[in-house]
Amino acid sequence: MSYDLWYWAGLPGRGEFVRIALEAGGIPYRERGREEGTDVAEQLERYDSTPPYAPPWLDTGELVLAQTANILLYLGDRHGLAPKDAKGKLWVNQLQLTIMDMVAEAHDTHHPIADGAYYEEQKEAAKQAAEQFRGERMPKFFRHFAKTLNGERKFFAGEAWSYADTSFYVLMSGLEFAFPQRMATLRPEYRSLFEHRDRVGELPELQDYLASDRCLPFENGLFRHYEELDASA
Amino acid sequence: MSYDLWYWAGLPGRGEFVRIALEAGGIPYRERGREEGTDVAEQLERYDSTPPYAPPWLDTGELVLAQTANILLYLGDRHGLAPKDAKGKLWVNQLQLTIMDMVAEAHDTHHPIADGAYYEEQKEAAKQAAEQFRGERMPKFFRHFAKTLNGERKFFAGEAWSYADTSFYVLMSGLEFAFPQRMATLRPEYRSLFEHRDRVGELPELQDYLASDRCLPFENGLFRHYEELDASA
Numbered sequence: 001m002s003y004d005l006w007y008w009a010g011l012p013g014r015g016e017f018v019r020i021a022l023e024a025g026g027i028p029y030r031e032r033g034r035e036e037g038t039d040v041a042e043q044l045e046r047y048d049s050t051p052p053y054a055p056p057w058l059d060t061g062e063l064v065l066a067q068t069a070n071i072l073l074y075l076g077d078r079h080g081l082a083p084k085d086a087k088g089k090l091w092v093n094q095l096q097l098t099i100m101d102m103v104a105e106a107h108d109t110h111h112p113i114a115d116g117a118y119y120e121e122q123k124e125a126a127k128q129a130a131e132q133f134r135g136e137r138m139p140k141f142f143r144h145f146a147k148t149l150n151g152e153r154k155f156f157a158g159e160a161w162s163y164a165d166t167s168f169y170v171l172m173s174g175l176e177f178a179f180p181q182r183m184a185t186l187r188p189e190y191r192s193l194f195e196h197r198d199r200v201g202e203l204p205e206l207q208d209y210l211a212s213d214r215c216l217p218f219e220n221g222l223f224r225h226y227e228e229l230d231a232s233a
Numbered sequence: 234m235s236y237d238l239w240y241w242a243g244l245p246g247r248g249e250f251v252r253i254a255l256e257a258g259g260i261p262y263r264e265r266g267r268e269e270g271t272d273v274a275e276q277l278e279r280y281d282s283t284p285p286y287a288p289p290w291l292d293t294g295e296l297v298l299a300q301t302a303n304i305l306l307y308l309g310d311r312h313g314l315a316p317k318d319a320k321g322k323l324w325v326n327q328l329q330l331t332i333m334d335m336v337a338e339a340h341d342t343h344h345p346i347a348d349g350a351y352y353e354e355q356k357e358a359a360k361q362a363a364e365q366f367r368g369e370r371m372p373k374f375f376r377h378f379a380k381t382l383n384g385e386r387k388f389f390a391g392e393a394w395s396y397a398d399t400s401f402y403v404l405m406s407g408l409e410f411a412f413p414q415r416m417a418t419l420r421p422e423y424r425s426l427f428e429h430r431d432r433v434g435e436l437p438e439l440q441d442y443l444a445s446d447r448c449l450p451f452e453n454g455l456f457r458h459y460e461e462l463d464a465s466a
Contacts, residue, residue: 053331053377067330097300098286112345114365125358132347
């Protein structure tokens with residue numbers, strides 16, 4: 001059995017949250033959007049009864065699942081990438097949704113007015129949005145995540161990593177790419193989050209993937225680095 | 234047993250998606266944020282081990298669950314507000330997440346730059362964001378939802394309503410409040426969506442609630458009506 005993952009070629013994007021969980025779990029998958037001759041937009045139109053709204057989606061052979069957090073809920077359950085008990089499962093799903101909220105806000109700093117318009121057309125609004133994100137939102141989300149890591153837990157849901165941890169790794173890495181100056185000033189106060197990111201990045205299960213060319217660099221996608229959107233505060 | 238629902242008093246907001254599901258399911262709950270002497274922000278600080286990031290959250294007595302879609306996943310499972318089988322459950326969760334994406338985009342039309350700043354400070358950006366939302370995003374989401382309703386199904390997941398249907402009712406009602414002109418021009422092409430909203434609004438299970446003062450009008454919250462943000466196209 002092998003899953004078909006569908007996502008735009010050439011960038012990590014929201015697909016990365018699914019991809020890194022599959023890789024960390026040692027779960028076979030095909031990256032269909034990166035294959036020669038496939039067309040993600042065209043394929044998207046082909047689903048009838050339970051269609052995805054947008055990539056990423058996962059074709060399991062039996063199900064076509066979309067929405068990043070929904071795909072991860074399925075994979076977590078089926079492949080032990082989340083706790084088995086209801087409490088742990090819901091907690092990991094809750095964290096995943098909060099991670100996706102922060103991802104959406106990070107994206108909206110460079111496209112505050114419209115995803116479908118060019119950055120240059122919304123640069124002034126982007127500067128203001130990024131200032132608010134760096135000043136208000138990043139500390140608020142970081143306080144939250146630090147609180148959830150406070151205590152005895154090694155990972156978000158206990159001694160074993162879950163997909164919330166791999167997603168957090170992607171989030172922190174994306175933020176460091178987009179806002180290196182701001183992340184440097186946040187580091188002393190939120191050291192536990194940076195350590196957590198490193199702990200996930202050092203998982204033996206992830207080393208092959210992170211060194212491979214399947215793991216694409218952030219550039220010009222969900223997370224973007226523009227000099228004028230970053231600052232130390 | 235009775236659930237404690239925590240959400241800001243005085244507005245439907247994201248809490249409404251949980252509230253309407255509880256009401257439609259005939260599930261007892263207390264609206265804690267609307268009780269005399271409670272302070273939602275203060276209460277939020279009191280959770281340690283699995284804290285909510287923001288309202289709404291649901292205290293079940295055993296669990297404290299946050300993130301709208303996560304709360305609904307729990308309620309759907311436990312109270313039969315979603316199909317029992319994995320396929321149906323994941324489909325309803327997927328729809329809920331897409332509904333929440335559209336809700337976030339509708340919110341961002343009036344607060345494109347920062348949720349924490351006044352509307353008046355971002356009015357020009359809001360006009361541009363609303364134009365894109367009305368012109369590009371609403372038709373794109375509507376095409377998607379219409380596709381999911383296309384066929385024999387009475388509700389999103391079959392013959393019985395699920396929480397995706399009650400959420401869709403809130404979404405459509407909020408959009409009609411915020412963008413009455415645009416909704417009027419979209420109606421002929423997406424008649425099935427308006428009929429679907431009406432079908433949910435006519436559920437016998439919802440009549441008491443919709444006529445009660447527990448059901449608050451939209452104003453100045455997640456969905457907002459500003460003349461300058463609405464137009465027929």
